[in-house]
Amino acid sequence: GAVVSQHPSRVICKSGTSVKIECRSLDFQATTMFWYRQFPKQSLMLMATSNEGSKATYEQGVEKDKFLINHASLTLSTLTVTSAHPEDSSFYICSAPPGQKAKNIQYFGAGTRLSVL
Amino acid sequence: SQQGEEDPQALSIQEGENATMNCSYKTSINNLQWYRQNSGRGLVHLILIRSNEREKHSGRLRVTLDTSKKSSSLLITASRAADTASYFCATDEGKLIFGQGTELSVKP
Secondary structure (H helix, E strand, O other), X not given: OOOEEEEOOEEEEXXXXXXXXXXXXXXXXXXXXXXXXXXXXXXXXXXXXXXXXXXXXXXXXXXXXXXXXXEEEOOEEEEEEOOOOHHHOEEEEEEXXXXXXXXXXXXXXXXXXXXXX | OOOOOEEOOEEEEEOOOOEEEEXXXXXXXXXXXXXXXXXXXXXXXXXXXXXXOOXXXXXXEEEEEEOOOOEEEEEEXXXXXXXXXXXXXXXXXXXXXXXXXXXXXXXO
């Protein structure tokens, strides 16, 4: 089946630093990828839709200057949390639809747990 | 934004029992999907049911959809300890909108 790889799985950083999270589709091309945020014991909140070769589409209330998304190739999208603060600590997950391989469904990365000290 | 509610929020059962989780949504849908999430991990797709379908089976999973009531249910039969996870419904609107989830604990 389709595989989405997310890296790193865990990151601890100091307040004020920037953190980059990578999401790769390993055996399929993804023109679109999605980034979610999940707080403990809560559901996934869609942050933004990453579009290859164009600007990301952000959900209402998500700061685009805070969460920079780059989708430079058909297999890689990156989420950069800029000037991270403790309130940015969360579980970040990406997903991608494998397209013709399996219409409509999403394949998810394993997630990145960000802890900002 | 969240699509709707799931209930129960948490469910604890013994191995061998059946587990039923319910999901309600607010908008018209093309399809509804169920996903599973093990603690601290990504989500795994379980089953997709289209708006013109009423019931779908996959192994020990049975999903129903009632578009008139805007609700769906996921039944896991003969549960196992390995079924312990969080289960989310999601509506497909070009992007997935997830419900609140049900945390299922299956005790051996």
